[in-house]
Amino acid sequence: MQLYSYFRSSAAYRVRIALNLKGLDYGVIPVNLAAGEQRSDSYRRHNPQGLVPTLVTGNEALTQSTAILEWLEEEYPEPALYPRDALLRAQVRALCQLVACDIHPLNNLRVLKYLKGELGQDEDAVRLWYAHWVIEGFTALESRLPEEAFVNGEAPGMAEIFIVPQIYNAERFAVALGDFPRIRALRDRCDLLPAFQKAHPSAQPDAPASSPAGSGPSGT
Protein backbone atom coordinates (compact mmCIF):
# COMPACT_ATOMS: atom_id res chain seq x y z
CA MET A 1 0.00 0.00 0.00
CA GLN A 2 1.06 3.57 -0.68
CA LEU A 3 -0.08 6.48 1.45
CA TYR A 4 -0.16 9.96 -0.06
CA SER A 5 0.60 12.03 2.99
CA TYR A 6 1.70 15.43 4.27
CA PHE A 7 3.68 15.39 7.47
CA ARG A 8 1.49 17.95 9.27
CA SER A 9 -1.90 16.78 7.96
CA SER A 10 -4.01 15.51 10.87
CA ALA A 11 -6.01 13.28 8.58
CA ALA A 12 -2.87 11.66 7.12
CA TYR A 13 -1.42 11.35 10.64
CA ARG A 14 -4.52 9.36 11.69
CA VAL A 15 -4.06 6.87 8.88
CA ARG A 16 -0.32 6.52 9.58
CA ILE A 17 -1.06 5.59 13.20
CA ALA A 18 -3.66 3.00 12.15
CA LEU A 19 -1.36 1.41 9.58
CA ASN A 20 1.36 1.17 12.23
CA LEU A 21 -0.94 -0.23 14.93
CA LYS A 22 -2.02 -2.94 12.49
CA GLY A 23 1.58 -3.67 11.57
CA LEU A 24 0.99 -3.10 7.88
CA ASP A 25 3.77 -2.40 5.43
CA TYR A 26 3.29 0.83 3.45
CA GLY A 27 5.18 3.48 1.61
CA VAL A 28 4.74 7.20 2.17
CA ILE A 29 4.49 9.50 -0.84
CA PRO A 30 4.68 13.11 0.35
CA VAL A 31 2.26 15.69 -1.09
CA ASN A 32 3.46 19.18 -0.26
CA LEU A 33 0.30 21.07 0.71
CA ALA A 34 2.26 24.26 1.37
CA ALA A 35 3.48 24.19 -2.25
CA GLY A 36 0.03 23.32 -3.62
CA GLU A 37 0.98 19.86 -4.93
CA GLN A 38 -2.46 18.58 -3.91
CA ARG A 39 -3.97 20.62 -6.75
CA SER A 40 -1.80 19.06 -9.45
CA ASP A 41 -3.49 17.01 -12.16
CA SER A 42 -1.37 14.00 -11.31
CA TYR A 43 -2.50 14.02 -7.67
CA ARG A 44 -6.13 14.75 -8.49
CA ARG A 45 -6.22 11.57 -10.53
CA HIS A 46 -5.98 9.75 -7.19
CA ASN A 47 -7.94 12.24 -5.13
CA PRO A 48 -10.33 14.49 -7.12
CA GLN A 49 -10.88 16.72 -4.07
CA GLY A 50 -7.18 17.46 -3.86
CA LEU A 51 -6.99 16.53 -0.19
CA VAL A 52 -4.70 14.22 1.73
CA PRO A 53 -4.60 11.40 2.61
CA THR A 54 -5.13 8.93 -0.21
CA LEU A 55 -4.39 5.25 0.36
CA VAL A 56 -3.63 3.32 -2.79
CA THR A 57 -4.16 -0.43 -2.60
CA GLY A 58 -3.97 -2.48 -5.79
CA ASN A 59 -5.76 -0.40 -8.40
CA GLU A 60 -7.95 1.41 -5.88
CA ALA A 61 -7.40 4.87 -4.43
CA LEU A 62 -9.23 5.31 -1.13
CA THR A 63 -9.95 8.83 0.13
CA GLN A 64 -11.31 10.47 3.30
CA SER A 65 -9.49 9.35 6.43
CA THR A 66 -12.59 8.05 8.23
CA ALA A 67 -13.51 5.87 5.25
CA ILE A 68 -9.92 4.62 4.99
CA LEU A 69 -9.81 3.77 8.70
CA GLU A 70 -13.09 1.84 8.56
CA TRP A 71 -11.80 -0.08 5.53
CA LEU A 72 -8.55 -0.93 7.32
CA GLU A 73 -10.52 -2.23 10.30
CA GLU A 74 -12.70 -4.39 8.06
CA GLU A 75 -9.88 -5.78 5.92
CA TYR A 76 -7.25 -6.15 8.64
CA PRO A 77 -9.31 -6.85 11.76
CA GLU A 78 -6.38 -7.65 14.06
CA PRO A 79 -5.51 -5.93 16.27
CA ALA A 80 -9.02 -4.49 16.57
CA LEU A 81 -9.13 -0.71 16.81
CA TYR A 82 -12.78 -0.62 17.91
CA PRO A 83 -14.34 -2.38 20.92
CA ARG A 84 -16.20 -5.62 20.10
CA ASP A 85 -19.44 -4.47 21.73
CA ALA A 86 -21.67 -2.50 19.35
CA LEU A 87 -22.73 0.14 21.89
CA LEU A 88 -19.16 0.71 23.05
CA ARG A 89 -18.13 0.92 19.41
CA ALA A 90 -20.79 3.59 18.84
CA GLN A 91 -19.42 5.57 21.77
CA VAL A 92 -15.88 5.41 20.40
CA ARG A 93 -17.10 6.44 16.96
CA ALA A 94 -18.83 9.40 18.59
CA LEU A 95 -15.51 10.54 20.11
CA CYS A 96 -13.81 10.14 16.75
CA GLN A 97 -16.50 12.18 15.01
CA LEU A 98 -16.34 14.86 17.68
CA VAL A 99 -12.77 15.45 16.48
CA ALA A 100 -13.37 14.74 12.78
CA CYS A 101 -16.57 16.83 12.39
CA ASP A 102 -16.68 19.34 15.25
CA ILE A 103 -13.04 20.42 15.56
CA HIS A 104 -10.81 19.56 12.64
CA PRO A 105 -12.85 20.86 9.66
CA LEU A 106 -13.00 24.33 11.20
CA ASN A 107 -9.25 24.48 11.58
CA ASN A 108 -8.20 23.09 8.26
CA LEU A 109 -5.69 25.03 6.17
CA ARG A 110 -8.21 25.93 3.45
CA VAL A 111 -10.54 27.40 6.10
CA LEU A 112 -7.82 29.46 7.79
CA LYS A 113 -6.82 30.76 4.36
CA TYR A 114 -10.41 31.87 3.70
CA LEU A 115 -10.55 33.68 7.04
CA LYS A 116 -7.36 35.58 6.21
CA GLY A 117 -8.07 36.15 2.54
CA GLU A 118 -11.78 36.57 1.76
CA LEU A 119 -12.73 37.71 5.28
CA GLY A 120 -9.63 39.84 5.87
CA GLN A 121 -9.01 38.55 9.38
CA ASP A 122 -5.65 39.15 11.00
CA GLU A 123 -3.38 36.56 12.61
CA ASP A 124 -4.83 37.16 16.09
CA ALA A 125 -8.42 36.68 14.97
CA VAL A 126 -7.44 33.45 13.20
CA ARG A 127 -5.69 32.14 16.31
CA LEU A 128 -8.75 32.94 18.44
CA TRP A 129 -10.97 31.15 15.91
CA TYR A 130 -8.66 28.14 15.99
CA ALA A 131 -8.54 28.03 19.78
CA HIS A 132 -12.30 28.54 20.13
CA TRP A 133 -13.22 25.32 18.30
CA VAL A 134 -10.44 23.28 19.87
CA ILE A 135 -11.42 24.35 23.38
CA GLU A 136 -15.13 23.77 22.77
CA GLY A 137 -14.43 20.29 21.44
CA PHE A 138 -11.79 19.36 24.00
CA THR A 139 -14.09 20.48 26.84
CA ALA A 140 -16.66 17.92 25.66
CA LEU A 141 -13.94 15.31 25.15
CA GLU A 142 -12.06 15.69 28.44
CA SER A 143 -14.76 14.26 30.73
CA ARG A 144 -15.26 11.27 28.47
CA LEU A 145 -11.67 10.07 28.58
CA PRO A 146 -10.25 7.55 31.05
CA GLU A 147 -7.79 8.65 33.73
CA GLU A 148 -5.57 5.70 32.93
CA ALA A 149 -4.84 3.38 30.02
CA PHE A 150 -6.76 3.98 26.79
CA VAL A 151 -10.35 4.57 25.67
CA ASN A 152 -10.79 0.93 24.62
CA GLY A 153 -8.91 -0.39 27.66
CA GLU A 154 -5.37 -1.75 27.54
CA ALA A 155 -4.47 -0.75 23.99
CA PRO A 156 -4.97 2.40 21.95
CA GLY A 157 -7.51 2.37 19.13
CA MET A 158 -9.65 4.63 16.99
CA ALA A 159 -10.23 7.27 19.67
CA GLU A 160 -6.50 7.84 20.12
CA ILE A 161 -6.03 7.79 16.34
CA PHE A 162 -8.24 10.88 16.07
CA ILE A 163 -7.31 12.62 19.31
CA VAL A 164 -3.49 12.52 19.18
CA PRO A 165 -3.14 14.34 15.83
CA GLN A 166 -5.65 16.96 16.99
CA ILE A 167 -3.51 17.65 20.08
CA TYR A 168 -0.39 17.98 17.94
CA ASN A 169 -2.26 20.46 15.81
CA ALA A 170 -3.59 22.45 18.79
CA GLU A 171 -0.11 22.74 20.31
CA ARG A 172 1.28 23.94 17.01
CA PHE A 173 -1.22 26.80 17.19
CA ALA A 174 -0.23 27.44 20.83
CA VAL A 175 -3.68 26.59 22.24
CA ALA A 176 -3.42 26.41 26.04
CA LEU A 177 -4.24 22.86 27.11
CA GLY A 178 -3.92 23.31 30.88
CA ASP A 179 -7.61 22.55 31.42
CA PHE A 180 -7.36 19.19 29.72
CA PRO A 181 -5.18 16.92 31.88
CA ARG A 182 -6.77 13.67 30.66
CA ILE A 183 -6.32 14.63 27.03
CA ARG A 184 -2.66 15.48 27.61
CA ALA A 185 -2.03 12.34 29.67
CA LEU A 186 -3.61 10.17 26.97
CA ARG A 187 -1.31 11.72 24.40
CA ASP A 188 1.70 11.19 26.65
CA ARG A 189 0.86 7.50 26.95
CA CYS A 190 0.48 7.20 23.19
CA ASP A 191 3.76 8.99 22.53
CA LEU A 192 5.59 6.15 24.27
CA LEU A 193 4.44 3.65 21.66
CA PRO A 194 6.40 2.97 18.45
CA ALA A 195 3.23 3.04 16.29
CA PHE A 196 2.63 6.64 17.34
CA GLN A 197 6.29 7.65 17.26
CA LYS A 198 6.71 6.39 13.71
CA ALA A 199 3.53 8.23 12.63
CA HIS A 200 4.53 11.56 14.21
CA PRO A 201 4.93 14.50 11.82
CA SER A 202 8.55 14.98 12.88
CA ALA A 203 9.35 11.40 11.80
CA GLN A 204 8.03 11.83 8.26
CA PRO A 205 10.22 11.93 5.15
CA ASP A 206 8.81 15.35 4.19
CA ALA A 207 9.38 16.92 7.63
CA PRO A 208 11.95 19.72 7.56
CA ALA A 209 15.26 18.79 9.19
CA SER A 210 14.24 20.99 12.13
CA SER A 211 10.47 21.40 12.63
CA PRO A 212 9.83 23.26 15.87
CA ALA A 213 6.26 23.25 17.24
CA GLY A 214 5.98 26.99 16.89
CA SER A 215 7.13 27.34 13.30
CA GLY A 216 3.69 28.40 12.20
CA PRO A 217 0.76 26.98 10.31
CA SER A 218 1.19 25.49 6.89
CA GLY A 219 -1.33 22.70 6.64
CA THR A 220 -3.51 21.07 9.27
Next chain:
Amino acid sequence: MQLYSYFRSSAAYRVRIALNLKGLDYGVIPVNLAAGEQRSDSYRRHNPQGLVPTLVTGNEALTQSTAILEWLEEEYPEPALYPRDALLRAQVRALCQLVACDIHPLNNLRVLKYLKGELGQDEDAVRLWYAHWVIEGFTALESRLPEEAFVNGEAPGMAEIFIVPQIYNAERFAVALGDFPRIRALRDRCDLLPAFQKAHPSAQPDAPASSPAGSGPSGT
Protein backbone atom coordinates in the same frame (compact mmCIF):
# COMPACT_ATOMS: atom_id res chain seq x y z
CA MET B 1 -36.20 4.27 20.31
CA GLN B 2 -36.47 8.00 20.84
CA LEU B 3 -34.76 10.52 18.59
CA TYR B 4 -33.95 13.96 19.93
CA SER B 5 -34.27 16.02 16.79
CA TYR B 6 -34.66 19.50 15.38
CA PHE B 7 -36.61 19.76 12.15
CA ARG B 8 -33.93 21.72 10.28
CA SER B 9 -30.87 19.93 11.64
CA SER B 10 -29.08 18.13 8.80
CA ALA B 11 -27.59 15.62 11.20
CA ALA B 12 -30.99 14.74 12.71
CA TYR B 13 -32.48 14.60 9.19
CA ARG B 14 -29.85 11.97 8.26
CA VAL B 15 -30.83 9.74 11.16
CA ARG B 16 -34.56 10.14 10.47
CA ILE B 17 -34.05 8.93 6.88
CA ALA B 18 -32.04 5.90 8.06
CA LEU B 19 -34.62 4.92 10.69
CA ASN B 20 -37.33 5.16 8.04
CA LEU B 21 -35.40 3.20 5.41
CA LYS B 22 -34.89 0.43 7.95
CA GLY B 23 -38.58 0.50 8.89
CA LEU B 24 -37.83 1.09 12.57
CA ASP B 25 -40.39 2.47 14.98
CA TYR B 26 -39.25 5.61 16.83
CA GLY B 27 -40.55 8.68 18.53
CA VAL B 28 -39.31 12.19 17.80
CA ILE B 29 -38.59 14.52 20.72
CA PRO B 30 -38.02 18.03 19.38
CA VAL B 31 -35.11 20.10 20.71
CA ASN B 32 -35.56 23.73 19.72
CA LEU B 33 -32.08 24.87 18.68
CA ALA B 34 -33.32 28.38 17.89
CA ALA B 35 -34.52 28.72 21.50
CA GLY B 36 -31.32 27.22 22.94
CA GLU B 37 -32.97 24.09 24.38
CA GLN B 38 -29.88 22.07 23.42
CA ARG B 39 -27.95 23.86 26.18
CA SER B 40 -30.41 22.91 28.94
CA ASP B 41 -29.16 20.66 31.74
CA SER B 42 -31.89 18.13 31.01
CA TYR B 43 -30.77 17.75 27.39
CA ARG B 44 -27.06 17.75 28.20
CA ARG B 45 -27.63 14.68 30.35
CA HIS B 46 -28.27 12.84 27.09
CA ASN B 47 -25.83 14.79 24.95
CA PRO B 48 -23.02 16.57 26.84
CA GLN B 49 -22.04 18.51 23.72
CA GLY B 50 -25.51 20.00 23.45
CA LEU B 51 -25.88 18.96 19.82
CA VAL B 52 -28.61 17.10 17.98
CA PRO B 53 -29.32 14.33 17.22
CA THR B 54 -29.31 11.93 20.16
CA LEU B 55 -30.79 8.46 19.73
CA VAL B 56 -31.93 6.86 22.97
CA THR B 57 -32.18 3.09 22.95
CA GLY B 58 -32.79 1.27 26.20
CA ASN B 59 -30.58 3.03 28.74
CA GLU B 60 -28.08 4.24 26.15
CA ALA B 61 -27.90 7.67 24.55
CA LEU B 62 -26.03 7.57 21.25
CA THR B 63 -24.61 10.80 19.85
CA GLN B 64 -22.97 12.00 16.61
CA SER B 65 -24.98 11.14 13.52
CA THR B 66 -22.23 9.16 11.79
CA ALA B 67 -21.77 6.96 14.88
CA ILE B 68 -25.55 6.49 15.17
CA LEU B 69 -25.84 5.53 11.49
CA GLU B 70 -23.02 2.96 11.74
CA TRP B 71 -24.69 1.49 14.84
CA LEU B 72 -28.05 1.24 13.07
CA GLU B 73 -26.41 -0.55 10.16
CA GLU B 74 -24.71 -3.01 12.50
CA GLU B 75 -27.75 -3.70 14.68
CA TYR B 76 -30.42 -3.64 11.96
CA PRO B 77 -28.54 -4.87 8.89
CA GLU B 78 -31.60 -5.14 6.61
CA PRO B 79 -32.11 -3.37 4.33
CA ALA B 80 -28.38 -2.71 3.98
CA LEU B 81 -27.47 0.93 3.57
CA TYR B 82 -23.90 0.20 2.50
CA PRO B 83 -22.72 -1.96 -0.43
CA ARG B 84 -21.59 -5.47 0.53
CA ASP B 85 -18.18 -5.09 -1.11
CA ALA B 86 -15.58 -3.53 1.17
CA LEU B 87 -14.01 -1.28 -1.47
CA LEU B 88 -17.38 -0.03 -2.68
CA ARG B 89 -18.32 0.55 0.96
CA ALA B 90 -15.17 2.63 1.43
CA GLN B 91 -16.11 4.72 -1.59
CA VAL B 92 -19.61 5.35 -0.23
CA ARG B 93 -18.18 6.26 3.18
CA ALA B 94 -15.88 8.72 1.42
CA LEU B 95 -18.88 10.45 -0.18
CA CYS B 96 -20.62 10.57 3.21
CA GLN B 97 -17.56 12.08 4.86
CA LEU B 98 -17.17 14.60 2.07
CA VAL B 99 -20.52 15.98 3.23
CA ALA B 100 -20.08 15.34 6.96
CA CYS B 101 -16.53 16.71 7.27
CA ASP B 102 -15.89 19.01 4.30
CA ILE B 103 -19.23 20.83 3.92
CA HIS B 104 -21.58 20.57 6.87
CA PRO B 105 -19.30 21.55 9.80
CA LEU B 106 -18.43 24.84 8.13
CA ASN B 107 -22.07 25.77 7.71
CA ASN B 108 -23.38 24.76 11.09
CA LEU B 109 -25.42 27.28 13.08
CA ARG B 110 -22.75 27.75 15.76
CA VAL B 111 -20.18 28.58 13.07
CA LEU B 112 -22.41 31.08 11.28
CA LYS B 113 -23.10 32.72 14.66
CA TYR B 114 -19.36 33.06 15.29
CA LEU B 115 -18.86 34.67 11.88
CA LYS B 116 -21.59 37.23 12.59
CA GLY B 117 -20.74 37.80 16.24
CA GLU B 118 -17.04 37.47 17.02
CA LEU B 119 -15.87 38.23 13.46
CA GLY B 120 -18.47 40.93 12.77
CA GLN B 121 -19.36 39.65 9.30
CA ASP B 122 -22.54 40.87 7.64
CA GLU B 123 -25.30 38.73 6.15
CA ASP B 124 -23.79 38.89 2.63
CA ALA B 125 -20.37 37.69 3.80
CA VAL B 126 -21.98 34.83 5.71
CA ARG B 127 -23.99 33.77 2.65
CA LEU B 128 -20.83 33.84 0.50
CA TRP B 129 -19.03 31.72 3.11
CA TYR B 130 -21.90 29.26 3.15
CA ALA B 131 -22.08 29.02 -0.63
CA HIS B 132 -18.29 28.71 -0.99
CA TRP B 133 -18.06 25.46 0.99
CA VAL B 134 -21.20 23.97 -0.51
CA ILE B 135 -20.04 24.65 -4.05
CA GLU B 136 -16.52 23.35 -3.39
CA GLY B 137 -17.94 20.14 -1.91
CA PHE B 138 -20.72 19.67 -4.46
CA THR B 139 -18.25 20.16 -7.31
CA ALA B 140 -16.27 17.19 -6.02
CA LEU B 141 -19.46 15.23 -5.42
CA GLU B 142 -21.24 15.86 -8.72
CA SER B 143 -18.90 13.80 -10.94
CA ARG B 144 -19.02 10.87 -8.55
CA LEU B 145 -22.79 10.43 -8.64
CA PRO B 146 -24.71 8.17 -11.01
CA GLU B 147 -26.90 9.64 -13.75
CA GLU B 148 -29.69 7.26 -12.82
CA ALA B 149 -30.88 5.27 -9.82
CA PHE B 150 -28.85 5.59 -6.60
CA VAL B 151 -25.21 5.46 -5.50
CA ASN B 152 -25.56 1.85 -4.28
CA GLY B 153 -27.68 0.83 -7.26
CA GLU B 154 -31.42 0.23 -7.11
CA ALA B 155 -32.07 1.55 -3.60
CA PRO B 156 -30.92 4.62 -1.71
CA GLY B 157 -28.44 4.19 1.12
CA MET B 158 -25.85 6.04 3.18
CA ALA B 159 -24.74 8.38 0.39
CA GLU B 160 -28.28 9.70 -0.11
CA ILE B 161 -28.72 9.92 3.68
CA PHE B 162 -25.91 12.48 3.82
CA ILE B 163 -26.47 14.23 0.50
CA VAL B 164 -30.23 14.93 0.61
CA PRO B 165 -30.18 16.94 3.88
CA GLN B 166 -27.19 18.92 2.61
CA ILE B 167 -29.16 19.89 -0.51
CA TYR B 168 -32.13 20.98 1.59
CA ASN B 169 -29.78 23.10 3.63
CA ALA B 170 -28.08 24.62 0.59
CA GLU B 171 -31.41 25.58 -0.97
CA ARG B 172 -32.53 27.18 2.26
CA PHE B 173 -29.48 29.44 1.97
CA ALA B 174 -30.32 30.10 -1.69
CA VAL B 175 -27.13 28.51 -3.04
CA ALA B 176 -27.43 28.22 -6.83
CA LEU B 177 -27.37 24.53 -7.74
CA GLY B 178 -27.62 24.87 -11.52
CA ASP B 179 -24.19 23.35 -12.03
CA PHE B 180 -25.11 20.18 -10.18
CA PRO B 181 -27.73 18.34 -12.25
CA ARG B 182 -26.83 14.89 -10.90
CA ILE B 183 -27.07 16.07 -7.30
CA ARG B 184 -30.49 17.65 -7.93
CA ALA B 185 -31.77 14.62 -9.85
CA LEU B 186 -30.65 12.30 -7.06
CA ARG B 187 -32.57 14.39 -4.55
CA ASP B 188 -35.65 14.41 -6.80
CA ARG B 189 -35.60 10.61 -6.95
CA CYS B 190 -35.25 10.39 -3.17
CA ASP B 191 -38.09 12.86 -2.61
CA LEU B 192 -40.49 10.39 -4.24
CA LEU B 193 -39.86 7.82 -1.52
CA PRO B 194 -41.91 7.70 1.72
CA ALA B 195 -38.79 7.22 3.89
CA PHE B 196 -37.43 10.55 2.67
CA GLN B 197 -40.81 12.31 2.71
CA LYS B 198 -41.46 11.32 6.32
CA ALA B 199 -37.97 12.51 7.32
CA HIS B 200 -38.26 15.88 5.58
CA PRO B 201 -38.02 18.95 7.84
CA SER B 202 -41.47 20.14 6.75
CA ALA B 203 -43.01 16.86 7.99
CA GLN B 204 -41.60 17.14 11.51
CA PRO B 205 -43.71 17.81 14.60
CA ASP B 206 -41.61 20.90 15.42
CA ALA B 207 -41.86 22.42 11.92
CA PRO B 208 -43.79 25.68 11.85
CA ALA B 209 -47.23 25.40 10.22
CA SER B 210 -45.76 27.24 7.23
CA SER B 211 -42.01 26.84 6.75
CA PRO B 212 -41.00 28.36 3.42
CA ALA B 213 -37.53 27.56 2.12
CA GLY B 214 -36.49 31.18 2.27
CA SER B 215 -37.46 31.91 5.85
CA GLY B 216 -33.86 32.25 6.89
CA PRO B 217 -31.32 30.29 8.83
CA SER B 218 -32.05 29.07 12.31
CA GLY B 219 -30.17 25.84 12.70
CA THR B 220 -28.40 23.71 10.15
